[in-house]
Amino acid sequence: MSPRILPLENNQEQSVRSDRPLAWQIAPNLLVSFKYAADGIGYAFSTQRNFRIHSGMALVATVTGVFCHLTPVEMAVIILTCALVMVLELLNTALESVVDLTVGHSYHNLAKIAKDCAAGAVLMSAITALLVATFILLPPLFHKFL
Numbered sequence: 001m002s003p004r005i006l007p008l009e010n011n012q013e014q015s016v017r018s019d020r021p022l023a024w025q026i027a028p029n030l031l032v033s034f035k036y037a038a039d040g041i042g043y044a045f046s047t048q049r050n051f052r053i054h055s056g057m058a059l060v061a062t063v064t065g066v067f068c069h070l071t072p073v074e075m076a077v078i079i080l081t082c083a084l085v086m087v088l089e090l091l092n093t094a095l096e097s098v099v100d101l102t103v104g105h106s107y108h109n110l111a112k113i114a115k116d117c118a119a120g121a122v123l124m125s126a127i128t129a130l131l132v133a134t135f136i137l138l139p140p141l142f143h144k145f146l
């Protein structure tokens with residue numbers, strides 16, 4: 001198979017063989033792209049305790065919403081809020097991996113700032129999700145049980 005030429009930002013060109021099975025290669029089709037995405041979610045689920053916690057809480061919130069017969073708009077808000085938390089957790093995991101790759105086993109204050117800010121974004125989204133659940137899920141739950 002002949003190599004493809006890919007343009008780079010600074011007008012240089014790089015020869016890339018299109019038959020390489022490595023993840024850093026451009027995905028040859030949409031199915032492979034979905035596989036890479038599923039691999040990322042699977043990695044986060046199997047290695048990140050907080051991602052598993054967020055996944056469990058998203059399931060609880062969704063099941064509770066169905067149990068309370070929430071409106072479609074309320075369910076959409078619950079699901080989007082849960083998805084936001086999980087997306088930020090995936091981005092946090094990715095950022096931490098890149099920072100670790102860059103600094104290795106050494107300490108760098110900028111690496112700490114990057115990791116702390118990413119973790120802070122996840123925390124803020126989780127607190128927001130908790131507030132959304134409080135406002136949307138608690139009133140119908142109280143109504144059902146009182």
